Amino acid sequence: MNDKLFFYDLSVRKKYLYMDLVSYLNSADCLSKYIYTTNFFEIFVSVILGIIYEKEIYLLDYDLSADEINKLEVKDLNKKYFVKIKHPITLQNLLEKIKNSKHSRINLYTSGTTGQPKRISHDVKNIIRTVKIDDSKKNNIWGFAYNPTHIAGIQVFFQALFNLNPIVNLFGLARVDILDLIDKFNISHISATPTFFRLLLPITRKFYSVKRISYGGERFDNSVAKELTTVFPNAKMLNIYASTEAGTLLASSSDVFEIKNEFKDLIKISNNELLVHVKLIGDSQLFAGRQKWYHTGDIVEFIDNSKLKFRIVGRKNEMINIGGYKVNPLDVESILNEHDDILGSRVYAKKNSILGAILIADILAKNNLTEKSIRDYLNGKIQPYKIPRLINFVDKLDKTRTGKLRR
Amino acid sequence: MEKLLNIVNSVLENNNKQKIKEYNYSIRLRDDLGLDSLELAELTVKLESEYGIDVFEDGLVFTLGEIAKKLDISNE
Numbered sequence: 230m231n232d233k234l235f236f237y238d239l240s241v242r243k244k245y246l247y248m249d250l251v252s253y254l255n256s257a258d259c260l261s262k263y264i265y266t267t268n269f270f271e272i273f274v275s276v277i278l279g280i281i282y283e284k285e286i287y288l289l290d291y292d293l294s295a296d297e298i299n300k301l302e303v304k305d306l307n308k309k310y311f312v313k314i315k316h317p318i319t320l321q322n323l324l325e326k327i328k329n330s331k332h333s334r335i336n337l338y339t340s341g342t343t344g345q346p347k348r349i350s351h352d353v354k355n356i357i358r359t360v361k362i363d364d365s366k367k368n369n370i371w372g373f374a375y376n377p378t379h380i381a382g383i384q385v386f387f388q389a390l391f392n393l394n395p396i397v398n399l400f401g402l403a404r405v406d407i408l409d410l411i412d413k414f415n416i417s418h419i420s421a422t423p424t425f426f427r428l429l430l431p432i433t434r435k436f437y438s439v440k441r442i443s444y445g446g447e448r449f450d451n452s453v454a455k456e457l458t459t460v461f462p463n464a465k466m467l468n469i470y471a472s473t474e475a476g477t478l479l480a481s482s483s484d485v486f487e488i489k490n491e492f493k494d495l496i497k498i499s500n501n502e503l504l505v506h507v508k509l510i511g512d513s514q515l516f517a518g519r520q521k522w523y524h525t526g527d528i529v530e531f532i533d534n535s536k537l538k539f540r541i542v543g544r545k546n547e548m549i550n551i552g553g554y555k556v557n558p559l560d561v562e563s564i565l566n567e568h569d570d571i572l573g574s575r576v577y578a579k580k581n582s583i584l585g586a587i588l589i590a591d592i593l594a595k596n597n598l599t600e601k602s603i604r605d606y607l608n609g610k611i612q613p614y615k616i617p618r619l620i621n622f623v624d625k626l627d628k629t630r631t632g633k634l635r636r
Numbered sequence: 637m638e639k640l641l642n643i644v645n646s647v648l649e650n651n652n653k654q655k656i657k658e659y660n661y662s663i664r665l666r667d668d669l670g671l672d673s674l675e676l677a678e679l680t681v682k683l684e685s686e687y688g689i690d691v692f693e694d695g696l697v698f699t700l701g702e703i704a705k706k707l708d709i710s711n712e
Binding site: 552579581582583584587589600601604608613614616618619 | 646649650651652673674676677678680681682685690692693
């Protein structure tokens with residue numbers, strides 16, 4: 230057990246065993262209040278120390294600029310707590326210590342809809358509530374592809390730690406290295422955003438060791454999911470809806486979610502927006518007074534009249550109002566891009582005196598497509614109000630510096 | 637009139653509706669051609685693209701004749 234791998238980080242060429250982790254924990258004499266580093270191992274150690282010593286820590290994304298950090302009311306970035314071990318930490322008692330910690334809090338930051346990152350203070354008990362510990366999980370090997378200063382990364386970290394699984398860092402690595410590592414370590418679980426997976430494709434090889442792929446943080450991408458099942462033939466797909474504010478809330482094997490019975494009083498949908506009860510939200514500056522429900526800003530669409538199952542269609546501010554119907558143009562682009570002869574598309578709104586707005590599509594097509602053929606293709610696949618009513622065939626679609634479609 | 641007719645017909649065709657064979661000023665968009673609001677919106681956006689004029693800007697238009705008038709195409 231002692232020589233079991235804890236964390237492998239190719240970017241710094243370091244391999245840490247579980248016994249190394251225990252050793253670091255036992256020899257630590259100080260702990261930073263604000264964790265602001267690119268060293269993932271240091272982040273993991275700090276999170277654990279914060280819990281064991283019941284010191285509140287703040288995880289800052291290294292991406293944050295000095296200016297943004299100033300706005301976060303970070304008083305002393307270099308403040309350190311002094312810590313001293315009373316009883317030696319062993320691998321055996323480490324997990325018990327974490328589980329039994331009563332008051333530990335971890336502070337994460339999110340970018341609110343105003344663009345200014347907001348601090349969310351989480352009870353560690355709340356963050357680890359979704360961790361599943363099981364004998365069947367003891368041989369899992371995790372590909373770590375999230376930023377560990379954000380909720381998804383923290384949750385994957387705890388899931389791996391509680392089952393004493395190895396964590397192999399994939400975040401920020403080149404395609405070639407990622408694929409090599411999946412192979413070399415026989416990674417069985419990968420949790421990442423749809424963009425991470427999309428950028429890995431196309432992949433001609435197949436990887437049989439992967440048993441589970443979870444994605445979240447962005448809209449579900451059907452075409453990416455389909456390709457992943459070919460590349461990872463033994464993998465089950467899990468689509469996770471989580472937020473910094475509330476942690477993991479919903480999980481599904483497709484893009485359709487359902488609110489589980491145990492959450493019926495804690496998650497609800499109002500005006501097609503997902504609301505989460507304050508009980509599930511980390512204590513934060515998000516709530517004014519005695520508000521009971523947190524507005525997530527995520528808009529859903531029910532798949533039928535029973536109103537039990539739904540899809541998340543986008544953020545409130547992405548939506549375009551077409552005659553009273555809220556449409557996410559990304560939805561439509563997704564479907565257009567699945568057409569064999571369409572290389573890319575950009576769907577946007579044009580003001581219209583009858584409906585307020587109407588959808589237009591710029592399409593980059595392979596062959597001589599006609600508007601009629603595209604209309605026939607879309608008919609029946611999406612609702613009429615989502616169908617672009619004017620189609621421009623273009624020679625190219627502009628992209629931004631980070632490779633996203635320029636809108 | 638032919639250009640206008642083609643545009644109206646393309647909208648009808650896109651929405652799997654019957655095309656117009658003969659032009660007639662009094663053909664009503666909603667009652668005769670069966671255009672719903674989405675289809676009317678499609679028509680306006682296509683007309684605007686072609687003629688630069690938003691036919692419905694000042695309020696509803698009911699017949700092909702009224703459209704022609706708005707577009708100022710009298711005897712093409």
